[in-house]
Amino acid sequence: MRTYLDFEKPIAELDNKLADMRRLAEESTIDVSAATAALESGIAKLRQEIFDNLTRWQRVQLSRHPDRPYTYEYIQLMCDEFIELHGDRQVRDDPAMIGGFANLNGQGIMIIGQQKGRNTKQRQHRNFGMPNPEGYRKALRLMKLAEKFNKPIITLIDTPGAFPGLEAEERGQGEAIARNLKEMFMLKVPVICIVIGEGASGGALGIAIGDRVMMLENTWYSVISPENCSTILWRSWDYKEQAADAMKLTARDMKANKLIDEIVPEPLGGAHLDHVGMAAILKGVILDHLGQLSQLSPEERINQRIDKFCDMGVVVE
Template structure:
């Protein structure tokens, strides 16, 4: 995780930043004057923890959207490195090219082999361009499906980590069949005969998320969002401006608590106090037991029963009224 001096702070995290500045000031003073300032520094560090907790207890939907995009937040490759060992990344869709926005491969999770697939954002400007900001092209979704079919062939559970502002909307993506690729993934994931667990670790936007988001269990980390459109895009459509993005975030009901209430996800996974960007090890440590217990639970079921329940689960989603004939 970033060192304290390299941390980035969101607007509503300013009280935390002020405390870090005070701590850094005391450390410099102690070094120059050779004074023992351990106790006041420790008290400020305790206040940092308290402030982190206080801030995240009353976050608005828009603030949770901002947290899900925090530049220090762990991405898919970071979770893979913290959750598993012996990760072997696999490349290419065997058709067009390798999409760097979608990563995946076999890994060892607590002694068992699993296939882990997810969208990957970049950690700096150059990497963001390479990863296309986590927005996959059709070949990314076709690569993901190829890896899922490979996992099914060898009877290995599949874990998908979702973190994307959406599938890439460029002309070339549409020319190569973006809509078909996502639709094909949804169709095929419904029928996979191995356990499939999906976790939204950051942004879960539109078809870009659904392209790897069909599973026996779907979880969200507590400071993430999941909906058909981003608040900014929603605001631009309804109000012809991004200025109403906070209102749009509120109306979209996109946070984990709403998604669980609507029956669209199966559970909410807690994050470290203040968000996953504060402690990568703890973030992965909180997620790992959910994955292991869910895999063990799903492996007890007959494959055909698993597929049937998965289909029923998604068929029952949504609210509607039937008018009398």
């Protein structure tokens, strides 16, 4: 059964009416095709109006939609083959970070991303998409492997943040993320990073240093979540909507501030409504940018990558 967010309730009511009409048509000989078509048109128009005027907080809600495709779904839908690789060769395998070699339209790539779960058991297994240090060390190991075999790297970012537990700090969470930042700047192969859901803090940034950094239309990217920002500033989660507005954390905000290179459009209503369509759009964008990046030498890519991030946040008074 489809899950509707609060601001989608008007759409839910019309969808229920449409389902009732279709049921009536199946159970009787009454012709309701004209009424059905009119209602479908009305739903499409209403959906367009709602999604043309989403607030920042509503986009945050969409980025967390339980039906939204996660990293593994994108891999299955975009790639012809995928061989998952496990372990950081130091501590253990981290299920919150997945990655491996894949075949994308005949081209070999390394694809890495955070993975969430669909149900309670899966969420616990995947640690709610929050990697431990070994997750980031595994990601770096796979990136170095891709560099060794001259394969482009694609990272898919969807995390509420790196795991903040005591054991993660004991095993060097900060060092693991910092090392990834340093090493990713110097990778000789093309690197494309895409925020597909939540992009929170260093947990996202740990796999987000690339030649191209992109965001899906209904995603967010920030140093902290709106709820935690509200808790710090107002000692309450009740101001999360105001926090989201103040933080300017959506794809449009990031593009306007030149912190990302491109916004990847989603199907009307959000990626959760059409996994196949969203994967096709994302695959096309990835292949397009891989074609562009393949024309550059490793030295050119590294220099452009460094310049891109050095230009961020510069203030001239």
